[in-house]
Amino acid sequence: MKRILCIILALGILTGTMSFAVAEEDEDFQFSDEELREMQEEEDQAENYIEAEVQGEVYHEKTLEDFDMNSPALYKAKMRTDFNGTIYSEKWKSEEDITPKMRLADARGKKVDILYVGLIWFIVRRDNVIGYVRRQQIAKSDIESVDPENIPPFNVQKHAYIAKTATTCHVRKSMTPSKGDGDDGNNWVILKPGTELSIWQFYNGWAMVNYWREYGYIDPNELTDLIPVSPTDEELFPDSPIAAYTSYYKMTQNETNLNRIHNIKTGCQYISQVLQPGERLDANKTMGPYRPGKGYKQAGVLTAGTSKLGYGGGTCQVSSTLYNALIQLPDIEINHRRPHGGNGAAYLPIHCDAAVGNPELNLIFTNRYDFPIRILGTSNDDGALLMRVYRYHGEEITEAN
Template sequence: MNKGRLSLFLCLVLLVVSLPLSSALSKNEEPLYTAMMRYNAAIYNKVDGERIASIGEGKRVEVYEVLPAWLKVGSQGKILGYMRREFLDDYTVKTLNPATTPNYPGIQHRYLMWVKGETSVLASPNIGAERLIDLSDGCRLALISIENGFGKLIFHRQYGYVDMRQASKLLPVNISLDPKMDAPIAAYTSFYDTSTVEENLNRIINLRVSCERLAKLSIPSGGACDFNQDVGPFTKQNGYERAIVLVGGGKQLGHGGGTCQTASTLYNTLLQLPGLIITYRRPHGPRGAEYLPHGADAAVGNSSLNLKFVNHYPFPVRIEGSVQDGALTIVVWRADGETPLILGE
């Protein structure tokens, strides 16, 4: 390529990348969802960027990307920019291609990782980045993707990253309609407080008890799961301790405090599976639960707060949970055969 053509090529590249965001919509970039606006919202040119526009309450938007705290949105086929998740009316979301897109606000996770030795979840994909939480050998993590040697996951309401050199095992998530039993069909990790005050230690016990009770279930094709019924009752007799529970926007002590996080982590796993249909779910309230992105929680514990789903797959499924070092990971497996040996490790 001669200098004249090279200069022209570089000018064209600079012109394309400097176009306004709404003009840079790729032909291959299609919206994932449509929804109505719950409140008036500011639109930004990037996450934590400059305000460039606004969109009004009741307006219809298209959602092109779901991030932990933000949404990439557009209107009439043109990308407008980024807005905070809480301004969208979650109850009006329509998935445009359910066969390939998780139910909103689900985010597809592609890998299940086991930690080797000691490592940390980092705030950015750099070795010297801020450490969000420290993990030890055997801890399991669900990863969205692997990029430049770092596994990407969701830590509360931001992305977190883990050095893949610290992986002892890595299983791809099998997202086919006829998965084998040597790989999970969905997985999700949420993170919990590891402080040693009594109420929080009790909460961690409750996380473990609820995961143990989930692991006893095998949900046949056409069968249903009722979290309150199958994982509860949340009583001392069933091993649950008194810990903080969220009630009416406030906090109080109650047996089974913390089981909402197990239900919420399961909910985010179910959102990735078109064959497990959620039939009942209620959030904690407008602000949601702080350990998950906005709108991604599921409250349980009484007749009006529960998580229910039905298995529409032609095979049974089972659920496994692990609780270690502040990481709660829920994994769904196909269950009509021998249990993979890796599960006991």
């Protein structure tokens, strides 16, 4: 939540009353323009996201060698005019690594074919050039599917299973078995027994998950209660969701982050709803107002060069994770969604977040199916936030944890 207002600068929207409170419960708080600019500093960290150095076998995304000038495009897009428009021959981690030979073409404001979508990089084609561009070099609104009937909408990643951790569960940085229950330095996060999560796919005998802008790997022996997510809107089994998505959050043990973890669970409880056909859900109205009277604690908001405490920090990750489940469903209409600025929130790939916090920063969607849906969000206070969507048949609902 401490990042949710940075988009206001990017969009030039500097009006509207904030719906989360700082200080007293009944006191409204509004950030000045200068405070908003200072909060932008944290957004810059998302822009400069650097892939981690990982030891061991990992899943490899496709490279330029997998494509040629005849390769079919997934999407048509236009490069941003207000951003670096270079197409590169290699991926790079820091601008200091860029050499002149790596600059294949300047495509600023030009149309390109997107051949592949990675977590940080696109592979694109322009004229007789195929190369890499970072995701923030293309605006989401400028991406169109070449074949909407057969190609999923941009950014949709259908997770194939949900599961529960059977024991202490290691989300590994590589497909290297863990050494005991502790941390050997090759874990993104260690989850408690009983934590629910979703799995993107199984690869080389490992359960693959998305961890921030990286991949994580789980030994299936540390999982139980594996349930397939329906590949369509028709459920496979009564307990099969029709969509699921998991994001991960930091587990630093300072008070501010512990409060953020508490707020994530609180937001999950409010957002877990049944939505009837034609019914609309407004995330701010459902989770907010973000005040102690709703059960929220103070988490950090960067203001005036320091971290200022504000109620509700963490609820943006709740709405963002839900957004990634919703876009898997063709008859869920997204009425309103805004990112955390051009670089998004670092816990998800760029273009995958959905900020909340004021009338402009909100997630609003409508159930266009002819059946009710049930939204269920859960978090076990250990780093994983799972959102599921089910077909609802009137069964009794127990409160989300």
